[in-house]
Amino acid sequence: MTQRTQPPAGVASAPPQTGPVIRLSGATKTFETSAGGEFTALRNVTLDVNPGEFVTVVGPTGCGKSTTLALVSGLEPASAGGVEVAGQPVRGIPAGVGYMFQSDAALPWRTVLDNVALGLRYRGVGRAEARARARDWIARVGLAGFEKYYPHQLSGGMRKRVAMAQMLITEPSIILMDEPFGALDVQTRELMQDELLRLWAGSGAAVVFVTHDLTEAIALADRVVVMTAAPATVKADVRVDLPRPRRVEEIRLEPAFLDIYRDVWDALREEVEISRMRGANRVA
Amino acid sequence: MSLDTDAMAVEADAPPRRVPAGLSRRARRGWKVQLVRLALVVAWLGSWELAASRWIDPFYYSKPTAIGHRLVDWFTKGTSFGSIWTNIGYTLAEAVYGFVIGAIAGIVLGVALGRSRFLADVCAPFIKAANAIPRIVLASLFVIWFGLGMSSKIATAVVLVFFAVFFNAFQGAREVDKVVNDNARILGANRWQLMTTIVLPSATSWILASLHTAFGFALIGAIVGEFTGADKGLGLLINNAQGTFDSAGIYAGMIIVTVIALLAEWLLGLLEKRLLAWRPRQATSGAAT
Ligand SMILES: Nc1ncnc2c1ncn2[C@@H]1O[C@H](COP(=O)(O)OP(=O)(O)OP(=O)(O)O)[C@@H](O)[C@H]1O
Numbered sequence: 424m425t426q427r428t429q430p431p432a433g434v435a436s437a438p439p440q441t442g443p444v445i446r447l448s449g450a451t452k453t454f455e456t457s458a459g460g461e462f463t464a465l466r467n468v469t470l471d472v473n474p475g476e477f478v479t480v481v482g483p484t485g486c487g488k489s490t491t492l493a494l495v496s497g498l499e500p501a502s503a504g505g506v507e508v509a510g511q512p513v514r515g516i517p518a519g520v521g522y523m524f525q526s527d528a529a530l531p532w533r534t535v536l537d538n539v540a541l542g543l544r545y546r547g548v549g550r551a552e553a554r555a556r557a558r559d560w561i562a563r564v565g566l567a568g569f570e571k572y573y574p575h576q577l578s579g580g581m582r583k584r585v586a587m588a589q590m591l592i593t594e595p596s597i598i599l600m601d602e603p604f605g606a607l608d609v610q611t612r613e614l615m616q617d618e619l620l621r622l623w624a625g626s627g628a629a630v631v632f633v634t635h636d637l638t639e640a641i642a643l644a645d646r647v648v649v650m651t652a653a654p655a656t657v658k659a660d661v662r663v664d665l666p667r668p669r670r671v672e673e674i675r676l677e678p679a680f681l682d683i684y685r686d687v688w689d690a691l692r693e694e695v696e697i698s699r700m701r702g703a704n705r706v707a
Numbered sequence: 708m709s710l711d712t713d714a715m716a717v718e719a720d721a722p723p724r725r726v727p728a729g730l731s732r733r734a735r736r737g738w739k740v741q742l743v744r745l746a747l748v749v750a751w752l753g754s755w756e757l758a759a760s761r762w763i764d765p766f767y768y769s770k771p772t773a774i775g776h777r778l779v780d781w782f783t784k785g786t787s788f789g790s791i792w793t794n795i796g797y798t799l800a801e802a803v804y805g806f807v808i809g810a811i812a813g814i815v816l817g818v819a820l821g822r823s824r825f826l827a828d829v830c831a832p833f834i835k836a837a838n839a840i841p842r843i844v845l846a847s848l849f850v851i852w853f854g855l856g857m858s859s860k861i862a863t864a865v866v867l868v869f870f871a872v873f874f875n876a877f878q879g880a881r882e883v884d885k886v887v888n889d890n891a892r893i894l895g896a897n898r899w900q901l902m903t904t905i906v907l908p909s910a911t912s913w914i915l916a917s918l919h920t921a922f923g924f925a926l927i928g929a930i931v932g933e934f935t936g937a938d939k940g941l942g943l944l945i946n947n948a949q950g951t952f953d954s955a956g957i958y959a960g961m962i963i964v965t966v967i968a969l970l971a972e973w974l975l976g977l978l979e980k981r982l983l984a985w986r987p988r989q990a991t992s993g994a995a996t
C-alpha cells in the first residue's frame with residue numbers, strides 16, 4: 424500500500440511560492456436526493472495543490488471526482504470543511520480558474536472563433552482584439568481554418584480542442600479538467616495529451632485533471648490522487664518522479680512508469696471492487 | 708431586447724451539401740405536385756361555381772366569381788367604409804402593435820420568471836388564473852375602457868399574444884443547458900452577460916416557435932376587437948357583410964386576412980432562419996474534417 428504523505432509546499436517543479444494554490448481541508452459535500460434524504464458525495468477530503476503542479480485524480484465512477492472540481496471552481500458550495508483557492512476561502516467563482524467540463528460546454532449558437540473569444544469578451548476586451556487573440560489560440564490548438572464553424576459541425580476531438588482554447592485564452596492559474604479526453608479514440612487522446620503538456624509547460628498553472636485512465640493519469644501527472652468509493656476521501660497520493668518534458672507514448676514503456684502504475688492500481692483496485700459490489704447490490 | 712446578434716451575423720460555412728443523384732427526376736416530381744395542386748383548386752372552385760349556379764342558393768353560399776368581383780370592387784372602387792387599403796392598414800397596424808407589445812411583454816416576463824424560482828412561485832397562481840379567463844370576452848371590456856379606436860383592438864391582440872409567447876419564453880429560459888451556463892460563469896460572465904449570451908439565445912428557438920402562432924392570435928385579436936365595435940378595419944367589413952347577408956363580402960374579407968397571415972408567416976420564417984442559422988441542418992451531417 425502506497426500511502427505516501429504529500430510533499431511539502433514548493434518542492435520539485437513548483438516555482439517559489441508561499442503556499443498551496445488549492446487547499447481542501449476536510450471538505451464535505453452532501454446533496455439532497457429527490458426522495459428527500461441526503462447523499463454524501465464527499466467526506467473529509469483533504470488535498471493541497473501547489474502552484475504549477477499537475478495533479479491527476481482517479482477513483483471509481485460516481486465517487487465524487489466531478490463534485491470535487493465543482494467545489495474548487497465555486498460552482499457548488501461545500502457543505503462542511505474548508506475550500507481555499509489562492510489562500511482565500513471560495514465564495515463564488517475564484518479569479519484565475521479555468522474549467523474544462525466532462526461534457527460539451529461550448530455555446531452551440533456561436534462559431535469556434537466567438538466561442539474561443541468568449542472569456543475575453545466577458546472580461547471587457549474589445550471584439551476586434553478578442554477575435555485576434557482567439558485566432559491565435561485556435562491556431563495553437565491546431566484548429567486554424569475552422570474559425571467559422573459551429574460546434575455541431577466539428578468532430579468530438581475538435582470540440583475538445585475548442586474547449587481547451589476557450590479555457591486557456593483566459594490564462595488561468597488553476598486549470599480544472601474533468602475527463603477531458605474520455606470520449607476520444609486512443610490515437611486522438613494521446614495526441615491531445617501531448618498537446619496539453621506542451622501548452623501547459625511554462626504556463627505555471629496548477630492542474631487538477633480527473634480521469635479513469637491510469638496510463639493517462641501517470642503520464643501527465645506530478646502526483647496521482649486516488650479517491651475511495653463514495654463518499655469519496657483521498658485514499659492514496661502517489662508521486663510521479665518521471666522527467667519532463669514527456670512524450671506520452673514513450674513514457675508509458677519505462678520501468679519506473681510500470682512501478683508507479685502498480686502502486687496506483689493496488690490502491691484503486693479495492694475501491695473499484697467496492698464500487699462494483701454496491702452497483703451489483705443495487706441492481707439485485 | 709438585444710439578442711445575441713453579433714454571433715448570429717456570421718454566416719456559417721456549412722459543409723457542402725451532397726447533390727442528390729437524379730435531380731431532374733426530383734424537379735419533374737415537383738412540377739407534378741404543383742400541377743395536381745392546381746387541378747385540385749380548379750376542380751374545387753369549378754364545382755362550387757357550378758353547384759352555386761344550379762343546385763345551391765348563392766345567396767347563402769356565394770360563388771367564386773361573385774367573391775372575385777367583390778375583391779375587384781373593393782380594390783378598385785373602395786368599400787362602404789373607405790378605401791380597402793385604409794381598412795387593411797388599420798387591421799394590420801392593430802395586429803402588429805398588439806404582436807410587438809404582447810411578444811415583448813411575454814418574452815420579458817417569461818424569461819424573468821423562468822430565471823427566478825422565487826418570482827415564478829409567487830406569480831404562478833395569478834398567471835394560471837389570468838390564463839383561464841376566456842380572453843375573447845375581454846374585447847368587450849376593452850371597448851368600454853379604450854373606446855372604439857385602435858387601442859381597444861391592440862389591447863385584445865396583446866392579451867392573446869402575451870400568453871402564447873409567455874409560456875414558451877418561460878420554458879425556454881428554464882431549459883438552459885446547465886453545463887453551458889456553468890461554463891460561461893467560469894469564463895467570467897456576469898448576470899447580464901449570462902442573460903444576453905446564454906439564456907436568450909438558448910430560449911430563442913422556443914420563443915420563435917411561439918411567434919408563429921402568436922401573429923395568428925394578434926390578427927384574431929384585432930378582428931374580434933373590430934367585430935365588437937369599430938369604425939374601420941377588416942373585422943368591421945366582415946361584420947358589416949354579415950349584417951347585410953352579404954356572403955361574398957365575408958369570403959372576400961376572409962381571403963384578405965388569410966393572405967396577410969401567410970405573408971406574416973413567411974416573414975417570421977425568414978427571421979427564424981436567420982436567428983437559428985447555427986442549428987444543425989437535417990440535410991447536412993457532421994463535420995468536414
Ligand atoms: N446535484 C446533485 N444532486 C444529487 N446528487 C448528486 C448531484 N451531483 C452529483 N451527485 C451524486 O454525487 C455522486 C458523485 O458524483 P460525481 O459526478 O462527482 O461523480 P464522479 O466521480 O465525477 O463520477 P464519474 O467518474 O462517473 O464522472 C454521485 O453518486 C452522484 O449521484
Ligand SMILES: [Mg+2]
Pocket residue numbers: 488489490525601
Ligand atoms: Mg464526473
